[in-house]
Amino acid sequence: MATNPENAPAFSQIIRNASLLQWAIVLLTFLIARWIARGIYRVQFHPLSKFPGPKYTAFTRIPHLSALFTGTFYRWVAKLHEEYGEVVRISPDELSFINPQAWNDAYGHGTKGTKGSRPTKHWVRYGKAVNNAPSILQAHDVDHRRMRSIFTSAFSDRALKEMEPVFLKYVDQLVSVIRTGLSKDPERKFDMVRLYNFTAFDVMGDLTYGESLDMLNNSEYAPWVSQVFGGMKGATRLGMVHFYPILRHIFKIVASPYINKKRLEHLQHSVDRVDRRLKKGISTEGGDLWDLVMKQPGGKGMSRAEMDSNSSLIMIAGTETSATATSGLTYLLLKNPDKLKKVTEELRSTFARSADMTMEAVAALPYLNLCVKEGLRLYPPVAGAMPRLTQADGAAICGEFVPPGTTLTVPQHATYTSERNFKDPLEYIPERWIPSNERYASDRKEALQPFSKGSRDCLGKNMAWHEMRLIMAKVLYNFDLTLCPESEAWSKQKAYLIWEKPPLMVQVKTYYPA
Numbered sequence: 001m002a003t004n005p006e007n008a009p010a011f012s013q014i015i016r017n018a019s020l021l022q023w024a025i026v027l028l029t030f031l032i033a034r035w036i037a038r039g040i041y042r043v044q045f046h047p048l049s050k051f052p053g054p055k056y057t058a059f060t061r062i063p064h065l066s067a068l069f070t071g072t073f074y075r076w077v078a079k080l081h082e083e084y085g086e087v088v089r090i091s092p093d094e095l096s097f098i099n100p101q102a103w104n105d106a107y108g109h110g111t112k113g114t115k116g117s118r119p120t121k122h123w124v125r126y127g128k129a130v131n132n133a134p135s136i137l138q139a140h141d142v143d144h145r146r147m148r149s150i151f152t153s154a155f156s157d158r159a160l161k162e163m164e165p166v167f168l169k170y171v172d173q174l175v176s177v178i179r180t181g182l183s184k185d186p187e188r189k190f191d192m193v194r195l196y197n198f199t200a201f202d203v204m205g206d207l208t209y210g211e212s213l214d215m216l217n218n219s220e221y222a223p224w225v226s227q228v229f230g231g232m233k234g235a236t237r238l239g240m241v242h243f244y245p246i247l248r249h250i251f252k253i254v255a256s257p258y259i260n261k262k263r264l265e266h267l268q269h270s271v272d273r274v275d276r277r278l279k280k281g282i283s284t285e286g287g288d289l290w291d292l293v294m295k296q297p298g299g300k301g302m303s304r305a306e307m308d309s310n311s312s313l314i315m316i317a318g319t320e321t322s323a324t325a326t327s328g329l330t331y332l333l334l335k336n337p338d339k340l341k342k343v344t345e346e347l348r349s350t351f352a353r354s355a356d357m358t359m360e361a362v363a364a365l366p367y368l369n370l371c372v373k374e375g376l377r378l379y380p381p382v383a384g385a386m387p388r389l390t391q392a393d394g395a396a397i398c399g400e401f402v403p404p405g406t407t408l409t410v411p412q413h414a415t416y417t418s419e420r421n422f423k424d425p426l427e428y429i430p431e432r433w434i435p436s437n438e439r440y441a442s443d444r445k446e447a448l449q450p451f452s453k454g455s456r457d458c459l460g461k462n463m464a465w466h467e468m469r470l471i472m473a474k475v476l477y478n479f480d481l482t483l484c485p486e487s488e489a490w491s492k493q494k495a496y497l498i499w500e501k502p503p504l505m506v507q508v509k510t511y512y513p514a
């Protein structure tokens with residue numbers, strides 16, 4: 001039956017009489033329709049629609065966020081690359097690359113003569129300094145260059161040589177902590193993740209603040225170090241608000257005051273220690289980071305707040321990473337007894353005494369170096385993405401023009417475990433890095449960049465190499481290690497900003513008594 005237009009309620013009357021529920025339904029319908037329309041645009045017409053990837057990741061970023069939230073991003077993205085190739089659109093505005101050239105184009109100096117300009121860090125995703133003084137990691141270009149030039153000589157080979165006694169002191173202490181444990185109970189199992197963390201934090205506490213955190217001595221995490229580990233998972237999850245500007249604003253109003261209070265409390269640990277360190281002034285013997293920074297002509301070109309931010313950064317960037325690398329390497333060697341035997345023989349046939357192992361001497365061991373490198377491939381310490389953003393004129397990445405405002409990622413684990421880059425990608429084969437090894441001649445070796453690439457690569461990479469080699473060398477020289485059954489599947493982990501490492505339980509027997 002046709003409706004008589006004269007009897008139909010006026011539109012304005014419908015609006016006036018609508019209940020709250022009806023309004024809510026209208027609003028929801030509008031939002032869903034908008035979401036679908038935007039999704040269709042993203043899949044069909046968006047400038048990134050030419051890039052490969054599943055339709056659902058082009059439509060919405062929910063699958064990407066869900067992978068981040070559950071700590072499975074590294075596996076999720078690897079599967080996508082397996083299916084779709086070297087470049088995948090993993091979110092409506094984000095591309096992931098596993099082609100080695102992407103390191104140069106997205107993080108390094110780019111390819112000459114190509115369209116667009118160098119992508120920058122994705123600043124929003126790197127967050128803000130709680131004391132408004134960005135550390136070197138968060139600083140934009142001009143400040144970054146200033147800080148980098150101040151720090152560079154403090155991380156030079158010469159400076160590292162000056163710091164050697166500090167490294168040796170704590171690595172030898174690690175060995176004696178294991179010896180003491182065994183003298184009390186020869187069957188004792190050790191959690192190597194804890195021991196490596198204790199060592200790395202004690203070293204860095206000494207180098208950054210001129211005082212040890214005494215974690216090896218106390219066999220306990222310092223409370224503020226435990227907070228760091230606890231905070232990473234939460235930080236990754238909370239960081240998701242950065243993907244949605246509206247959520248970011250709401251978050252800023254509602255949760256930021258509480259979170260900033262916690263962050264400031266945490267920073268205060270660094271502030272107090274930097275205070276104590278600066279009161280000591282420059283030591284004539286040198287040997288810690290601030291000595292080396294303050295001794296330079298430009299050394300005073302850093303504000304006090306920047307010193308606090310950088311100390312706090314270095315205490316995290318220079319500890320967890322090295323401890324993760326040595327934990328992973330220990331696990332991989334214990335899972336590959338033939339490689340373990342070979343590296344142990346190299347150590348024991350080269351050195352008559354543990355005391356002969358200096359930074360320089362262990363740096364010259366060919367097989368140890370291959371082992372560390374292969375460890376970094378299968379278990380890269382930086383598990384999270386290091387997002388970059390294309391600028392107003394876009395960028396050329398791996399020969400393809402990428403439009404402005406696109407987020408770029410080279411996911412380390414997926415890149416290093418892809419058959420497109422490495423033969424037998426999941427096997428631990430240190431020998432693949434020997435240049436004359438024909439079996440692995442086709443490996444794209446330049447794909448491995450655990451310290452990133454370009455002007456914002458890792459400042460502490462040389463230090464990290466020395467530290468990793470020294471720790472592994474002294475432990476493997478002095479002890480025979482066996483993996484405990486409960487740690488057989490240790491590498492099956494989740495990853496947030498960092499790997500969520502369970503204890504790495506190891507049975508230890510003394511090879512060389514003290």
Ligand code: HEM
Binds near residue numbers: 457
């Ligand atoms: C195996 C150990 C390590 C790995 C794999 C590693 C990896 C990285 C990576 C990938 C970056 C770039 C981060 C980004 O772009 O977001 C980085 C930056 C940085 N790392 Fe490391 N790192 C390690 C050890 C260290 C050590 C021992 C220190 C210092 C004591 C250190 C200090 C820094 C600093 C200060 C930056 C920021 C550099 C800048 O922005 O100019 N790292 N590291």
